[in-house]
Amino acid sequence: MNTPARLGAYLLGLAVLFGGALGAGRAADTAGLTPQATPHTTASPAPGETSVPEGLQVSNNGYTLTPRTTTVEPGQETDFRFTVTGPDGRPVTGYQVQHEKKLHFIVVSRDLGGFWHLHPREAGGGEWSVPLTLPAAGAYRAFADFSPEGGDALTLGVDLLAPGDYRPAALPAASRTTTVDGYTVTLDGDLTPGALSKLTLSVAKDGRPVTDLQPYLGAYGHLVALRDGDLAYLHVHPDGEPGDGRTAAGPGITFYTEVPSRGAYRLFLDFQHGGVVRTASFTVRTGQAAAPASGTGEQAGHGGHGGHAH
Numbered sequence: 001m002n003t004p005a006r007l008g009a010y011l012l013g014l015a016v017l018f019g020g021a022l023g024a025g026r027a028a029d030t031a032g033l034t035p036q037a038t039p040h041t042t043a044s045p046a047p048g049e050t051s052v053p054e055g056l057q058v059s060n061n062g063y064t065l066t067p068r069t070t071t072v073e074p075g076q077e078t079d080f081r082f083t084v085t086g087p088d089g090r091p092v093t094g095y096q097v098q099h100e101k102k103l104h105f106i107v108v109s110r111d112l113g114g115f116w117h118l119h120p121r122e123a124g125g126g127e128w129s130v131p132l133t134l135p136a137a138g139a140y141r142a143f144a145d146f147s148p149e150g151g152d153a154l155t156l157g158v159d160l161l162a163p164g165d166y167r168p169a170a171l172p173a174a175s176r177t178t179t180v181d182g183y184t185v186t187l188d189g190d191l192t193p194g195a196l197s198k199l200t201l202s203v204a205k206d207g208r209p210v211t212d213l214q215p216y217l218g219a220y221g222h223l224v225a226l227r228d229g230d231l232a233y234l235h236v237h238p239d240g241e242p243g244d245g246r247t248a249a250g251p252g253i254t255f256y257t258e259v260p261s262r263g264a265y266r267l268f269l270d271f272q273h274g275g276v277v278r279t280a281s282f283t284v285r286t287g288q289a290a291a292p293a294s295g296t297g298e299q300a301g302h303g304g305h306g307g308h309a310h
């Protein structure tokens with residue numbers, strides 16, 4: 001066998017190995033199909049393997065996000081209702097709690113100018129209900145981030161449209177500092193495609209570091225990262241939690257995430273201080289790309305982060 005052919009066979013072997021490892025424990029996977037790899041469980045797909053980020057699909061793994069309507073009158077509060085239908089075609093009623101909630105509902109404007117992190121209530125029969133106001137005409141994206149009982153965590157996305165004239169805003173320029181409500185939040189760390197990236201967001205008020213952040217949904221901060229261009233939804237894992245004996249209540253909040261590609265991402269940090277939850281947002285461009293990953297064991301070791309949301 002010549003060298004390229006041998007290399008090809010080796011990579012193919014790796015792909016099969018990875019496919020098999022991911023497929024284990026997912027009875028619903030059809031033999032022969034490559035199971036979807038979430039970005040945080042495998043560093044990079046092996047050659048020929050596709051990896052679809054979360055949030056881009058309205059239906060995945062047999063689960064479908066089903067809103068009663070996707071047209072919402074701008075500027076008016078509506079009782080927005082939806083179900084998640086399961087592989088059996090019926091509304092899902094069993095959910096695993098993650099970050100203190102059974103389901104997290106994120107709504108953004110498609111130009112990434114607006115962000116709302118909501119927690120719908122169960123209205124019975126698998127239906128979810130949440131008061132929703134889309135402030136202005138335009139295109140929006142709603143994400144349901146949940147973990148069905150007996151299934152893997154997943155995030156489904158659907159477009160919501162608010163009729164009327166609108167002008168999309170340009171993506172804010174990349175910046176390492178942002179302000180919200182008198183708080184200054186500073187970002188340290190870089191997003192590196194294909195590698196686990198560590199991000200630390202530090203909160204200050206009136207020039208002084210905030211060291212008494214309050215737990216919100218079991219953490220000192222919640223970070224949602226969306227890719228500019230298609231709003232791919234990235235899972236972000238907080239490093240440590242309140243009360244674990246090693247995680248300080250600020251000023252720094254540390255997260256790990258992995259971005260699937262070069263480009264710009266919009267980060268939204270929810271944090272709580274003085275009894276109020278605020279959202280700080282940043283545009284971040286990826287740094288130097290990592291060396292092409294060959295699917296070696298080093299990065300497969302991050303599988304320990306699998307199964308968590310956010």
Ligand SMILES: [Cu+2]
Pocket residue numbers: 101103104105117118119217
């Ligand atoms: Cu939430």
